[in-house]
Amino acid sequence: MVTFTLNGQERTFDGDPDTPLLWVIRDFEKLTGTKYGCGIAQCGACTVHLDGMPHRSCILPISVVEGSEVITIEGVSGKEAEAIKTAWAGLDVPQCGYCQSGQIMSAVALLQMVPKPTDADIDGAMTGNICRCATYHRIRAAIHNAANSMEG
């Protein structure tokens, strides 16, 4: 039995301890905002925050999550998340949207660590989040907008 916090609520999972966190989130908790893209840490679609740090949930066995705090796109909050949400809506960042929950989780984590990121910081943090619609230029602009909006 694994006990962890999901978006602020205590949850348990008593299935196979090797089950990836992504499966638990989507199939058992029915939170389908977090997406499956590759299953091998290559695309970033499954990004969640584990104890405040971005993680690829597709390769995180639920056994490792014992006692940890998991935040998904459904539960992410705080001033960075608000700034990102507003900036994303303002620029209509998503195209098909499939990669976007992962993009947003990575972008929020970046602003939490680096409040005023440079282009190089954005490249460094977002390089693991692939967008098949190539919305990269809007993602970059929206992160800068979000950072600027937090300054005031």
Place this chain on the structure above:
Amino acid sequence: MNWKLAFTGVAAACLFVGAGMALSPVSVAQDAQADARTLKPAASFQSIASEQERSVALFQEAGKVIQHPRCVNCHPATDRPLQGASMRPHQPPVFRGDGGMGLPGMQCTTCHGAENIPVVGQADTIKSIPGNPAWHLAPIEMAWEGKTLGQICQQIKDPARNGEMTMDELVEHMAHDELVGWGWAPGAGREPVPGTQAEFGELIDAWVKTGAACPTS
């Protein structure tokens, strides 16, 4: 003279030689394969009379580990680690960052955990994501990528390029460091470095005790 018999004899000899020639490359290849997977024990180098030559030979044997992709991939010459037996640039693109732990938002721990994680339902070529509690890049002054074994040898003796380790500390590091030890247990789908960490530690120890001589190339 019975020409027929003599001719048969020659033919038989040819066949024999032919069979020998056909077999020998195979057995050489098998030996080479076994050689790449194992380490000769440090004691077996005693037969080399010259201490200096023995020291070089010991380091060359240890070099089978040091120059293996499992080790060199995280001793890159640039800020980007390498990946796989072919030592291609790491995907996704990740970079050194503070302490070799990656850049903010894309640290090693974004994907690499404390253990190797098997993956299921993937291509035959991808069986696990590697991991270790100490997962990180070696500092740039310890870059091994693209260097000869002789150059690496000089480098790991130089405190300015070995993390200011004494030779004793170096032996200890090679023989017992946990992340070094990952090379022998790299997870499904990855070839381990040859031999065992204990054998490797003994080679390094014997190399130091014989004067830590370096290969010329």
